[in-house]
Amino acid sequence: MEKIQLANDLSLSRIIHGHWRLKDWNISKEETLELVEYCISQGITTFDHADIYGNYECEALFGEALKLKPELREQIELVTKCGIVLPSENRPDHKTHHYNTSKDHIIQSVNQSLHNLATDYIDLLLIHRPDPFMDPAEVAEAFKELKQEGKVRHFGVSNFKQSQYDMLQAHLEFELVTNQIELSPYNLENFQDGTLDLCQEKRIAPMAWSPLGGGDVFTSQDDKAVRLRETLKKVANELGTDHIDEVMYAWLLSHPAQIMPIVGSGKKERIDRAIKAQSHTLTRDQWFEIYTSSMGYDIP
Amino acid sequence: MEKIQLANDLSLSRIIHGHWRLKDWNISKEETLELVEYCISQGITTFDHADIYGNYECEALFGEALKLKPELREQIELVTKCGIVLPSENRPDHKTHHYNTSKDHIIQSVNQSLHNLATDYIDLLLIHRPDPFMDPAEVAEAFKELKQEGKVRHFGVSNFKQSQYDMLQAHLEFELVTNQIELSPYNLENFQDGTLDLCQEKRIAPMAWSPLGGGDVFTSQDDKAVRLRETLKKVANELGTDHIDEVMYAWLLSHPAQIMPIVGSGKKERIDRAIKAQSHTLTRDQWFEIYTSSMGYDIP
Amino acid sequence: MEKIQLANDLSLSRIIHGHWRLKDWNISKEETLELVEYCISQGITTFDHADIYGNYECEALFGEALKLKPELREQIELVTKCGIVLPSENRPDHKTHHYNTSKDHIIQSVNQSLHNLATDYIDLLLIHRPDPFMDPAEVAEAFKELKQEGKVRHFGVSNFKQSQYDMLQAHLEFELVTNQIELSPYNLENFQDGTLDLCQEKRIAPMAWSPLGGGDVFTSQDDKAVRLRETLKKVANELGTDHIDEVMYAWLLSHPAQIMPIVGSGKKERIDRAIKAQSHTLTRDQWFEIYTSSMGYDIP
Numbered sequence: 001m002e003k004i005q006l007a008n009d010l011s012l013s014r015i016i017h018g019h020w021r022l023k024d025w026n027i028s029k030e031e032t033l034e035l036v037e038y039c040i041s042q043g044i045t046t047f048d049h050a051d052i053y054g055n056y057e058c059e060a061l062f063g064e065a066l067k068l069k070p071e072l073r074e075q076i077e078l079v080t081k082c083g084i085v086l087p088s089e090n091r092p093d094h095k096t097h098h099y100n101t102s103k104d105h106i107i108q109s110v111n112q113s114l115h116n117l118a119t120d121y122i123d124l125l126l127i128h129r130p131d132p133f134m135d136p137a138e139v140a141e142a143f144k145e146l147k148q149e150g151k152v153r154h155f156g157v158s159n160f161k162q163s164q165y166d167m168l169q170a171h172l173e174f175e176l177v178t179n180q181i182e183l184s185p186y187n188l189e190n191f192q193d194g195t196l197d198l199c200q201e202k203r204i205a206p207m208a209w210s211p212l213g214g215g216d217v218f219t220s221q222d223d224k225a226v227r228l229r230e231t232l233k234k235v236a237n238e239l240g241t242d243h244i245d246e247v248m249y250a251w252l253l254s255h256p257a258q259i260m261p262i263v264g265s266g267k268k269e270r271i272d273r274a275i276k277a278q279s280h281t282l283t284r285d286q287w288f289e290i291y292t293s294s295m296g297y298d299i300p
Numbered sequence: 301m302e303k304i305q306l307a308n309d310l311s312l313s314r315i316i317h318g319h320w321r322l323k324d325w326n327i328s329k330e331e332t333l334e335l336v337e338y339c340i341s342q343g344i345t346t347f348d349h350a351d352i353y354g355n356y357e358c359e360a361l362f363g364e365a366l367k368l369k370p371e372l373r374e375q376i377e378l379v380t381k382c383g384i385v386l387p388s389e390n391r392p393d394h395k396t397h398h399y400n401t402s403k404d405h406i407i408q409s410v411n412q413s414l415h416n417l418a419t420d421y422i423d424l425l426l427i428h429r430p431d432p433f434m435d436p437a438e439v440a441e442a443f444k445e446l447k448q449e450g451k452v453r454h455f456g457v458s459n460f461k462q463s464q465y466d467m468l469q470a471h472l473e474f475e476l477v478t479n480q481i482e483l484s485p486y487n488l489e490n491f492q493d494g495t496l497d498l499c500q501e502k503r504i505a506p507m508a509w510s511p512l513g514g515g516d517v518f519t520s521q522d523d524k525a526v527r528l529r530e531t532l533k534k535v536a537n538e539l540g541t542d543h544i545d546e547v548m549y550a551w552l553l554s555h556p557a558q559i560m561p562i563v564g565s566g567k568k569e570r571i572d573r574a575i576k577a578q579s580h581t582l583t584r585d586q587w588f589e590i591y592t593s594s595m596g597y598d599i600p
Numbered sequence: 601m602e603k604i605q606l607a608n609d610l611s612l613s614r615i616i617h618g619h620w621r622l623k624d625w626n627i628s629k630e631e632t633l634e635l636v637e638y639c640i641s642q643g644i645t646t647f648d649h650a651d652i653y654g655n656y657e658c659e660a661l662f663g664e665a666l667k668l669k670p671e672l673r674e675q676i677e678l679v680t681k682c683g684i685v686l687p688s689e690n691r692p693d694h695k696t697h698h699y700n701t702s703k704d705h706i707i708q709s710v711n712q713s714l715h716n717l718a719t720d721y722i723d724l725l726l727i728h729r730p731d732p733f734m735d736p737a738e739v740a741e742a743f744k745e746l747k748q749e750g751k752v753r754h755f756g757v758s759n760f761k762q763s764q765y766d767m768l769q770a771h772l773e774f775e776l777v778t779n780q781i782e783l784s785p786y787n788l789e790n791f792q793d794g795t796l797d798l799c800q801e802k803r804i805a806p807m808a809w810s811p812l813g814g815g816d817v818f819t820s821q822d823d824k825a826v827r828l829r830e831t832l833k834k835v836a837n838e839l840g841t842d843h844i845d846e847v848m849y850a851w852l853l854s855h856p857a858q859i860m861p862i863v864g865s866g867k868k869e870r871i872d873r874a875i876k877a878q879s880h881t882l883t884r885d886q887w888f889e890i891y892t893s894s895m896g897y898d899i900p
Contacts, residue, residue: 163494194763256735463794
């Protein structure tokens with residue numbers, strides 16, 4: 001599998017395994033380990049986490065699996081996030097849903113993530129959401145300290161628009177290496193509002209969350225879903241596959257921005273379809289058919 | 301009171317007194333002087349004007365007061381604006397409402413402001429509105445000449461969005477030092493469209509006009525006003541005050557962008573509430589409760 | 601006629617003749633030549649084309665005329681565009697309407713344009729539309745090769761917003777010299793969304809397509825058209841002309857961004873009105889009356 005180089009000393013696998021729903025998969029730590037090893041065997045070496053996933057529990061579920069075979073740590077890249085505060089029975093001191101990008105919070109969150117993930121370092125830490133109350137100078141201090149201490153190797157953001165990205169970058173001594181954003185044929189917002197343009201301008205490869213658009217395209221009866229599903233089926237047929245998720249992954253993978261889709265499934269056959277997608281090459285006709293089908297009107 | 305440094309040789313008081321409605325206050329020049337001295341005694345040393353305020357009359361009303369005690373000039377910072385042309389019985393040659401950011405107009409407007417304000421120099425001149433007919437090179441010439449002649453010490457803008465700010469800045473030989481924009485819990489536009497991000501990126505502290513949102517939040521029965529008022533009352537209660545305007549000022553003052561609210565009231569008790577607001581510290585929970593209450597929906 | 605300098609060795613005539621509808625004019629090559637020579641005699645030396653105009657036929661119609669008097673080539677500037685793929689009986693291999701900004705497509709398109717236009721070089725090549733599937737590094741390679749081979753002297757874009765412009769520029773070794781955008785009193789989008797600001801920031805003079813707003817303002821009964829038409833008539837009257845198209849051209853020409861309107865008519869009297877517009881000077885009152893009439897509400 002292709003590796004995408006984000007920095008001199010950091011490359012992620014083109015396809016990333018996401019552990020947003022790890023808790024919902026309801027699998028033992030042995031099964032989790034088995035799944036992780038399956039990913040690695042297929043070249044998927046990057047695993048995406050966040051402090052809050054699974055009500056603050058997913059990181060530790062992964063960590064428990066990793067403890068069974070700690071030597072895997074050297075073979076993988078761990079991505080996690082911080083900055084959202086969620087009320088939760090696991091965090092009784094959290095009163096309201098808000099963002100916290102203070103230096104203290106970021107550092108505490110990373111320390112907890114290190115503990116949960118059973119690791120000494122995080123390869124890539126992302127600020128989970130743009131915080132309207134952000135002090136970019138404080139974030140810069142936190143990042144600098146975490147880097148100096150070796151706790152985090154590189155930093156990025158998630159769901160940042162241009163102004164938010166530029167604001168934070170202006171206060172950092174080193175370059176942000178990615179922006180994890182929603183990108184799929186079903187959700188074109190970041191294709192159209194300048195966010196993906198910014199990634200290409202800055203030469204930072206974006207990570208794509210919800211690369212299948214959250215699932216509506218498979219089952220929803222709303223006009224957009226029906227229309228896009230038909231187009232995806234047509235292209236799937238042209239490509240010789242029965243699976244429209246392969247087409248959606250291929251649509252992202254064929255884009256020149258070096259988009260890294262995050263596969264959020266615990267089922268091997270679904271992971272396989274993302275891998276298989278790498279073998280499909282979309283024509284420009286096909287890429288635009290999907291694009292305009294999602295929009296619902298033609299390009300000018 | 302805290303001073304906010306905008307340039308090596310220019311600091312404004314954190315809270316600014318605004319004279320938009322000075323004429324409506326209907327007070328004598330002695331009373332105006334008394335009010336100004338009250339502000340100074342409380343640490344409010346910066347006074348915000350514009351050529352057009354009060355139908356082109358407010359600057360001169362302030363100047364008349366200042367003439368009574370000219371030695372005050374050294375203790376204060378005067379901000380004024382130009383660029384809007386209003387039809388007015390005081391300007392019979394003005395035919396239509398439009399913007400004028402030509403070199404001649406800017407210089408003539410400053411000369412008139414100097415005369416009206418009874419001063420030899422303006423500390424900070426702002427272009428009042430982004431002018432769709434602006435020639436940034438002409439504005440740059442005007443600014444350069446005014447600076448060289450010592451008539452204006454520093455320059456900024458008001459109500460500029462990112463593209464307008466970048467356009468003008470690209471033509472100037474020195475940095476704009478502020479953007480005076482509408483910022484309040486009631487009006488989040490500049491928090492959400494990148495304008496405040498730009499200020500933080502460029503490290504320029506913004507001045508906030510209508511920091512109380514124009515008054516609707518106190519009395520209006522529309523959904524947003526009612527909802528926000530309830531939240532402000534709840535937080536006021538938590539902070540131990542009866543005054544939601546204190547909470548609104550504190551909400552702005554606690555933001556890391558070093559927002560300088562402009563208090564537009566001639567009543568000492570209202571000015572006092574802005575000053576008092578500095579002693580309140582909002583938690584992030586409280587800050588976001590107010591933010592999402594104003595939006596009407598939760599953050600993602 | 602004024603020349604607008606876009607680069608050390610490239611100046612365009614302030615008014616540009618556009619050949620979008622050359623095929624619809626239904627004129628012989630001798631008549632086309634006569635029209636071109638008329639333009640040149642009036643100082644209009646720049647001619648705007650695109651590969652796709654007239655179903656891929658307009659460039660060649662112009663080329664046939666130029667072959668009648670090849671010595672004209674030295675006196676004129678040829679602008680053309682590429683990047684849109686249209687299904688057409690003239691391009692049977694084109695299956696769908698899409699964009700193609702691959703290196704191969706750009707180079708093939710330019711080679712075809714050189715052949716069609718009967719010239720050895722294009723003065724200015726524009727990417728016709730921002731391509732959501734663009735690889736800016738590939739475009740940069742194509743541009744570099746075309747410049748080195750002397751096939752294209754300078755490069756620009758058309759219909760690009762800020763993020764798209766910045767993305768492409770970041771990958772080029774030389775500066776884009778223009779952005780051809782829709783600009784007219786009837787369509788203010790690029791005046792209001794930062795696109796014209798970007799041109800002024802970067803000091804690149806924009807070319808204006810549909811400078812008369814596509815014709816609705818002359819005949820449509822919708823509110824905006826009626827309102828703007830009345831205002832244009834009033835200003836026309838003040839300027840001493842019967843032709844509101846003169847006013848619309850003058851409105852663009854008087855703007856400080858050095859807008860170059862593209863006149864898309866084959867009728868000399870209509871071309872004359874664009875030329876005549878240069879002699880009108882709008883006051884700021886008039887400029888803003890037209891601007892706010894188009895908006896339908898006053899400026900703040």
